[in-house]
Amino acid sequence: MITVYHYMAVSAILFSLGTFGVLTRKNAIVIFMCIELMLNSVNLTFIALSRHLGSMDGQVFVFFIMTVAAAEAAVGLALMISFYRNRESIDVDDINLLKW
Amino acid sequence: MYDKLWLIPFFPLVGSIINGLLGKKIKNEKVIGGISTVAIALSFVVSCKYFFQLLGDTDKTHESIVASWMSVGSLQVDWGFLLDPLSALMIMVVTGVGSLIHLYSIGYMHGEEGFYRFFSYLNLFCFSMLMLVLGNNALVMFVGWEGVGLCSYLLIGYYFEKKSAGDAAKKAFVVNRIGDFGFLLGLFLLFWTLGSKGVWTIQFTEIAANAHLLESGGVIVTIITLCFFLGACGKSAQIPLFTWLPDAMEGPTPVSALIHAATMVTAGVYMIGRMCGLFAMAPTTMMVVATVGAATALFAATIGLAQNDIKRVLAYSTVSQLGYMFLAMGVGAFSAGIFHLMTHAFFKACLFLGSGSVIHGMHHGYHHAHLHDDPQDMRNMGGLRKKMPITFITFLVSTIAISGIPLFSGFFSKDEILWWSFGSNRGHWSLWLLGAIAAGMTAFYMFRLVFMTFYGEQRTDARAKDHIPESPLTITIPLMVLGVLAVIGGYVGVPAILGGANHIHHYFEPVFGEAIKLNNISAHGSHATEYALMAISVGIAVFGIFLAWTMYVKNPALPGQFVAKFTGLHRVIFNKWYVDEIYDALFVNPTKRLGTFLWRGIDVRVVDGIVNGVGKLVNVGSMLLRYTQTGYVHNYAFMMVVGMLFIVGFYILR
Numbered sequence: 001m002i003t004v005y006h007y008m009a010v011s012a013i014l015f016s017l018g019t020f021g022v023l024t025r026k027n028a029i030v031i032f033m034c035i036e037l038m039l040n041s042v043n044l045t046f047i048a049l050s051r052h053l054g055s056m057d058g059q060v061f062v063f064f065i066m067t068v069a070a071a072e073a074a075v076g077l078a079l080m081i082s083f084y085r086n087r088e089s090i091d092v093d094d095i096n097l098l099k100w
Numbered sequence: 101m102y103d104k105l106w107l108i109p110f111f112p113l114v115g116s117i118i119n120g121l122l123g124k125k126i127k128n129e130k131v132i133g134g135i136s137t138v139a140i141a142l143s144f145v146v147s148c149k150y151f152f153q154l155l156g157d158t159d160k161t162h163e164s165i166v167a168s169w170m171s172v173g174s175l176q177v178d179w180g181f182l183l184d185p186l187s188a189l190m191i192m193v194v195t196g197v198g199s200l201i202h203l204y205s206i207g208y209m210h211g212e213e214g215f216y217r218f219f220s221y222l223n224l225f226c227f228s229m230l231m232l233v234l235g236n237n238a239l240v241m242f243v244g245w246e247g248v249g250l251c252s253y254l255l256i257g258y259y260f261e262k263k264s265a266g267d268a269a270k271k272a273f274v275v276n277r278i279g280d281f282g283f284l285l286g287l288f289l290l291f292w293t294l295g296s297k298g299v300w301t302i303q304f305t306e307i308a309a310n311a312h313l314l315e316s317g318g319v320i321v322t323i324i325t326l327c328f329f330l331g332a333c334g335k336s337a338q339i340p341l342f343t344w345l346p347d348a349m350e351g352p353t354p355v356s357a358l359i360h361a362a363t364m365v366t367a368g369v370y371m372i373g374r375m376c377g378l379f380a381m382a383p384t385t386m387m388v389v390a391t392v393g394a395a396t397a398l399f400a401a402t403i404g405l406a407q408n409d410i411k412r413v414l415a416y417s418t419v420s421q422l423g424y425m426f427l428a429m430g431v432g433a434f435s436a437g438i439f440h441l442m443t444h445a446f447f448k449a450c451l452f453l454g455s456g457s458v459i460h461g462m463h464h465g466y467h468h469a470h471l472h473d474d475p476q477d478m479r480n481m482g483g484l485r486k487k488m489p490i491t492f493i494t495f496l497v498s499t500i501a502i503s504g505i506p507l508f509s510g511f512f513s514k515d516e517i518l519w520w521s522f523g524s525n526r527g528h529w530s531l532w533l534l535g536a537i538a539a540g541m542t543a544f545y546m547f548r549l550v551f552m553t554f555y556g557e558q559r560t561d562a563r564a565k566d567h568i569p570e571s572p573l574t575i576t577i578p579l580m581v582l583g584v585l586a587v588i589g590g591y592v593g594v595p596a597i598l599g600g601a602n603h604i605h606h607y608f609e610p611v612f613g614e615a616i617k618l619n620n621i622s623a624h625g626s627h628a629t630e631y632a633l634m635a636i637s638v639g640i641a642v643f644g645i646f647l648a649w650t651m652y653v654k655n656p657a658l659p660g661q662f663v664a665k666f667t668g669l670h671r672v673i674f675n676k677w678y679v680d681e682i683y684d685a686l687f688v689n690p691t692k693r694l695g696t697f698l699w700r701g702i703d704v705r706v707v708d709g710i711v712n713g714v715g716k717l718v719n720v721g722s723m724l725l726r727y728t729q730t731g732y733v734h735n736y737a738f739m740m741v742v743g744m745l746f747i748v749g750f751y752i753l754r
Contacts, residue, residue, distance in 0.1 A: 019741055022737050023737055031733075092732070092733040093734075095731075095733060096730075096731040
């Protein structure tokens with residue numbers, strides 16, 4: 001029997017993987033994908049709990065998150081293209097102008 | 101009937117604004133001087149109308165409210181004017197003498213830089229002075245009081261490029277500030293004391309009507325009147341605040357005549373007259389006023405004996421004569437004090453304008469010969485009576501008047517004061533003695549001035565001596581008018597024992613009568629005493645004149661021998677009893693040192709230290725904190741995760 005706890009565990013693992021990826025990888029696209037992974041793990045939590053509690057509120061939030069994620073993807077990718085045109089790189093270590 | 105009173109201060113204000121704003125563009129001296137003179141002359145015409153209207157009126161006190169100024173709680177302050185015999189006489193003096201001096205200034209200030217500025221200030225002064233004397237409440241009076249102080253400052257510092265003039269202006273302003281502080285304290289105390297009895301007012305008529313609420317002779321009324329007297333001391337140059345007036349002679353001579361002789365410096369006397377109801381209730385204050393007045397009269401006269409600058413002698417003479425007025429106020433002879441104020445305005449304005457005419461001529465001579473001698477030093481003068489006959493005659497007439505020779509104006513007013521200081525129940529024979537000695541000295545130093553300036557050998561540099569002309573008509577006409585007034589001005593107050601009706605005394609009855617009656621002030625004495633006192637004071641004056649004649653005409657070597665014999669005494673008097681030096685040592689220098697300490701010690705070290713310290717702290721803190729801003733996305737992301745973990749951990753583990 002697959003209970004809500006299993007869903008939570010999967011989503012926690014996915015979230016951790018995403019976080020780990022954001023912190024360790026240097027390629028901006030990979031970091032971006034890791035962020036998507038984190039968002040979707042949250043979505044999974046929402047869906048699972050929504051089902052478990054018999055309430056539609058969580059699913060409503062999921063739609064919001066998906067919308068925001070889509071917008072974010074558009075903006076983020078545009079930034080990266082723009083950055084690549086300037087620096088010919090999408091390595092986040094090269095994004096270092098904003099420092100002391 | 102009296103609702104156009106506001107016109108009187110209005111005209112000079114308009115003149116001042118026009119000249120102040122447009123004078124630089126008008127440039128033409130005749131137009132600028134004309135505007136100012138016409139403005140004040142119009143005021144004089146209006147004043148005359150109201151003065152004679154008041155003379156014929158049975159009701160002697162009239163108020164005219166123009167607008168409401170402020171209304172705070174139960175206190176209502178209006179821009180209101182008060183016309184009674186006292187203020188009517190004052191506006192006549194201010195506008196009359198003022199008009200003459202404006203006319204005089206056109207000739208005297210000819211060719212000066214900032215001609216328009218001078219006339220703008222002069223008109224502004226007249227406006228302030230008229231507000232002072234016409235105000236129906238203490239606040240309007242205070243506006244005028246501060247206004248004349250400001251104009252005095254501006255006009256003393258008229259030649260501001262000269263350091264001594266700037267210093268003198270500052271000195272006058274600061275010393276006056278001490279007096280103003282007293283005035284305000286007195287006003288606050290009076291306001292709250294009357295208020296606590298249920299009468300919230302600062303209007304003079306209401307204060308006079310409610311004065312009985314204060315305890316007669318009590319501590320409160322004594323303190324109130326002493327505070328007011330401090331204000332009067334500052335404005336009217338009495339001991340201990342007289343030191344600014346002689347320095348004020350740095351201003352142009354017409355200013356000395358108008359502000360520092362005829363009008364502004366008499367504001368203190370006027371104020372005591374206005375508050376006579378309160379002063380009469382405080383015998384202690386009256387005694388202080390009389391003593392200070394008599395002491396000032398004598399003290400300033402001694403300094404006048406040894407000065408060589410023609411304007412300084414007149415300045416000390418002014419201080420001395422103001423002392424007489426305060427002596428009169430202090431012994432309850434209010435009408436005599438104001439009477440002397442009036443006659444003094446005539447003869448002292450004439451004397452100052454005459455000295456201005458002399459300086460003008462001397463300056464002309466030196467200018468012609470390209471010399472830079474001091475045109476105000478009497479040691480450079482002598483024998484001028486043939487060069488400037490009109491100036492000489494008017495000057496001589498005024499000198500006789502101030503010396504108290506019978507038939508001239510000063511005799512009547514001064515004698516009235518001396519009689520009251522002897523015979524009044526608030527007076528004392530010692531006050532009379534001080535006054536009489538001062539009168540003798542006045543006669544001496546004034547005739548010394550005349551003899552040194554107009555008689556004997558001409559001591560002017562040979563290259564300049566033949567180029568000293570009589571002054572132009574704009575200068576001599578005011579001199580002649582004032583000279584005539586200096587002779588006849590006294591006949592409004594011929595005392596009863598000389599067969600006169602003492603009109604001025606009856607004229608002031610509605611203002612001072614009640615205060616005098618309520619507080620039982622009166623002068624008693626037999627006719628024989630009165631005649632004897634009169635004879636003595638005339639005798640002293642004649643003796644003073646004789647002495648001056650002996651020393652400066654008959655035997656000009658005498659003063660030198662005298663100085664050689666009493667070197668120490670002469671040096672002390674010549675240096676004005678070292679009062680300025682004593683004040684410097686006692687007050688000015690400690691204050692400066694305190695200021696330096698506050699600047700170097702408190703301001704630079706403590707205040708700046710705190711401010712700069714805060715800045716440095718922020719600087720150092722941000723130096724350390726900026727290392728957290730690495731610019732790497734990973735570091736920021738890591739921080740976010742750590743922060744998240746921390747917050748989540750806090751909620752889970754708590």
